[in-house]
Amino acid sequence: MRQSKKPVPTKSFEERLKRLEEISSGMKEGGIPLEEAVNRFEEGIRLAASLEKDLSRIERRIEILVNSPEAEDEKPELELFSGLDQEEEKAPDR
Numbered sequence: 001m002r003q004s005k006k007p008v009p010t011k012s013f014e015e016r017l018k019r020l021e022e023i024s025s026g027m028k029e030g031g032i033p034l035e036e037a038v039n040r041f042e043e044g045i046r047l048a049a050s051l052e053k054d055l056s057r058i059e060r061r062i063e064i065l066v067n068s069p070e071a072e073d074e075k076p077e078l079e080l081f082s083g084l085d086q087e088e089e090k091a092p093d094r
Contacts, residue, residue, distance in 0.1 A: 013054055020047040 011019075023044040027037060 016047050020044055
């Protein structure tokens, strides 16, 4: 009988971050066998890569939302916080 492959539920960002923190603190404490340390390190690398990928995707979404023109004839801002640079130039030196 052939087993159907069930989709593996994806853990949330917060769950993966918590697991990465657990791995990190466990490795800092030491006292684990070398083979287990290597396995944890590999898991940590995979988690860190997936978290970084998620953060990049979220950052792109935020940039799109922030830079979207409100009116059809309005040009989008090219910098995320471009107004701050102009305010700093206007501020008197202290």
